[in-house]
Amino acid sequence: MNLDINFTVGRLAIMVVMFLSGAAGLTLKHWTSGFGLRGGMRTTFYLTRYDAALEFYGIASRERRERVSELRANLADSAREVGLARALAGLGPPQALAAETSAGRYAPSWLRGVVWTAAAGLIWGCAAVLSAVAFLDGFGSVASPGAFASWTAWGWTLTATAHETARHVSSELVLSLLWLPVLLIPFLVGARVWRVWTGQRHPAGFSV
């Protein structure tokens, strides 16, 4: 496989921009109108942290949307009556509220597993490509025509050959099975897969 460095770096840049846009979108989805700019930011910040904490406990995305939407409506009512600062204070820290809301439930979060996997893949890919660029650059600058070099790191084996036409270097890339744990471990840890066996506890009724 021939490695086109400019194309690969450009594609990576697009992936990074998409990732950052997604993160910004995730934050802005909780934007709450009617509180002014400062109040809107405070509310958005609170609801985003509440959503993230619910996600930590493995609450499914549909239920999370409902809980956040309900909290936003209640917050709007209480803020109108006592002011936003007191309304937020009455809720307590978002992490504690989420812990109480999800009491007795610690479910795996498959979505977070996917996000962790994507992040690990992105970091791994960036590190590998940057290392490959450095290797090819170094090889290209010192290799005489016909020279050959092989380099292995990050689970990739890169083989470069310098051609007769001095500066032209062709390369071949082989991926090892290292990608499997690199992607699988973040998925299992991110999803907290052990909660499948340990996490479900439901309260049976009121205890007076």
Place this chain on the structure above:
Amino acid sequence: MLKGILGVLILSLLAARDDYGYALVLRLREAGLDDIAEGTVYPALTRCERSSWLRSYYVPSPSGPSRKYYQVTSDGMAELTRALQSWTHLSRLVNDLSSKELRNEP
């Protein structure tokens, strides 16, 4: 102790009239729980709903996002009856014991 009985109070209030989260907080405060925080009531509502003691529906609000109203289910009524019997028994026991102890004091 309040955490244990809060669900019973919520079911009692909702058995009388369907309501949404913040309105329930206000009703609890009017009933005498002056210091009760929203952060205590909302999770209790969620727990009741998750246990199928409450069902919910949305009503558009003229002043903001739609409000989520709660209604007691038949399971909720059964749980309320059971919990109130349990509370009555406990309350009688505490009264009896404490009055006996007071009488025996020198």
